[in-house]
Amino acid sequence: MNTVDYLRISLIDRCNFRCQYCLPEGEELDYVLQKDLLTQDELLILLKEVFIPVGFRKFRLTGGEPLLRPGVVRLVKAIADLPEIEDLSLTTNGFLLTELAQDLFDAGLRRINISLDSLDPDIFNQIIGNRGRDRWEKTWLGIQKAHQVGFDPLKLNIVIIPNVNDHEVEDLAALTLDKNWHIRFIEFMPIGNGDLFQKKAWIPSEELRQRILQKWGLVSSQVLGNGPADIFQIPGAKGTLGFISQMSECFCDRCNRMRLSADGWLRPCLLNETGQLDLKNALRNGVSMTQLKQQVSELLLLKPEINFKERDSGTQNGTYARTMSQIGG
Ligand code: SAM
Ligand code: SF4
Numbered sequence: 001m002n003t004v005d006y007l008r009i010s011l012i013d014r015c016n017f018r019c020q021y022c023l024p025e026g027e028e029l030d031y032v033l034q035k036d037l038l039t040q041d042e043l044l045i046l047l048k049e050v051f052i053p054v055g056f057r058k059f060r061l062t063g064g065e066p067l068l069r070p071g072v073v074r075l076v077k078a079i080a081d082l083p084e085i086e087d088l089s090l091t092t093n094g095f096l097l098t099e100l101a102q103d104l105f106d107a108g109l110r111r112i113n114i115s116l117d118s119l120d121p122d123i124f125n126q127i128i129g130n131r132g133r134d135r136w137e138k139t140w141l142g143i144q145k146a147h148q149v150g151f152d153p154l155k156l157n158i159v160i161i162p163n164v165n166d167h168e169v170e171d172l173a174a175l176t177l178d179k180n181w182h183i184r185f186i187e188f189m190p191i192g193n194g195d196l197f198q199k200k201a202w203i204p205s206e207e208l209r210q211r212i213l214q215k216w217g218l219v220s221s222q223v224l225g226n227g228p229a230d231i232f233q234i235p236g237a238k239g240t241l242g243f244i245s246q247m248s249e250c251f252c253d254r255c256n257r258m259r260l261s262a263d264g265w266l267r268p269c270l271l272n273e274t275g276q277l278d279l280k281n282a283l284r285n286g287v288s289m290t291q292l293k294q295q296v297s298e299l300l301l302l303k304p305e306i307n308f309k310e311r312d313s314g315t316q317n318g319t320y321a322r323t324m325s326q327i328g329g
Pocket of ligand 1: 015021022062063064065066091092093113114115157158159186187188189190191192193324325
């Protein structure tokens with residue numbers, strides 16, 4: 001059986017972008033109230049007393065936009081200092097990295113994923129929900145800053161949407177030619193903005209891979225990480241190209257992760273809500289650590305069945321009502 005030792009922790013569900021594919025058009029989400037966010041102390045207790053003892057060793061901080069979480073640098077340091085942790089990483093939209101990259105590195109973070117869906121400021125602005133064209137520039141500077149500071153591996157997450165940014169696949173892939181950056185093309189999923197998904201559909205990774213293969217050739221490669229990406233390299237390039245194909249290929253059998261939402265719900269699977277545990281309220285109601293460990297251990301045993309049997313049970317017309325930003329993408 002696959003070992004589940006990787007926890008993705010959402011630090012906050014709010015975001016300073018409004019990406020087309022991540023959030024529903026025009027609708028306001030029910031954001032978690034401040035009082036319902038897991039506090040730093042609660043999160044650390046859960047890590048030390050529950051997740052690490054039951055075997056979790058790899059952690060990714062995400063959101064929403066994790067860099068909006070007040071005290072994020074302090075929190076990163078407290079987690080990075082836990083001796084049992086084998087791997088700590090963070091996924092961000094990069095907008096605040098010009099200010100925070102050095103502090104995060106000094107706090108002990110070494111691995112970072114930054115979302116960058118376009119090299120064209122106008123298209124980028126359209127994708128992030130028209131928040132101002134200058135956001136591309138600041139995000140790009142944030143990526144450069146993370147590179148200078150020494151994050152390694154530095155990964156760029158890209159969601160390709162037909163007729164929006166699909167003409168940029170080769171230009172984005174070309175970033176790996178002279179930079180030690182690792183691009184991850186993620187297939188667009190019907191989660192977050194089901195209307196857009198139904199209008200635009202998605203492009204299978206294999207189609208993108210073939211385009212790049214025809215232009216430069218590709219060889220198999222590897223890079224440090226915990227994800228399900230298939231990794232390749234343009235011959236002679238400094239960086240790599242990964243393809244995450246959760247739509248065209250079900251990799252539930254390789255799934256090694258659970259997700260903890262900003263308000264403390266532990267979810268065994270991104271795609272359905274079976275088995276989820278309300279750890280925040282359990283903690284606040286005085287449930288003992290022994291009981292919590294027991295509950296999480298039982299969920300670990302149930303996970304393979306949940307992945308396979310109920311992958312699509314949460315869909316309405318083929319799309320999911322929840323967003324990645326709420327669950328902790
Ligand atoms: N705000 C941070 C960011 O954008 O990197 C972290 C949270 S975001 C939810 C994490 C990842 O989920 C991003 O790389 C984003 O592209 C991806 N994502 C969000 N909605 C998606 C969807 N419908 N299909 C595929 N990927 C999605
Ligand atoms: Fe925000 Fe990330 Fe979702 Fe974009 S993908 S809206 S940056 S949480």
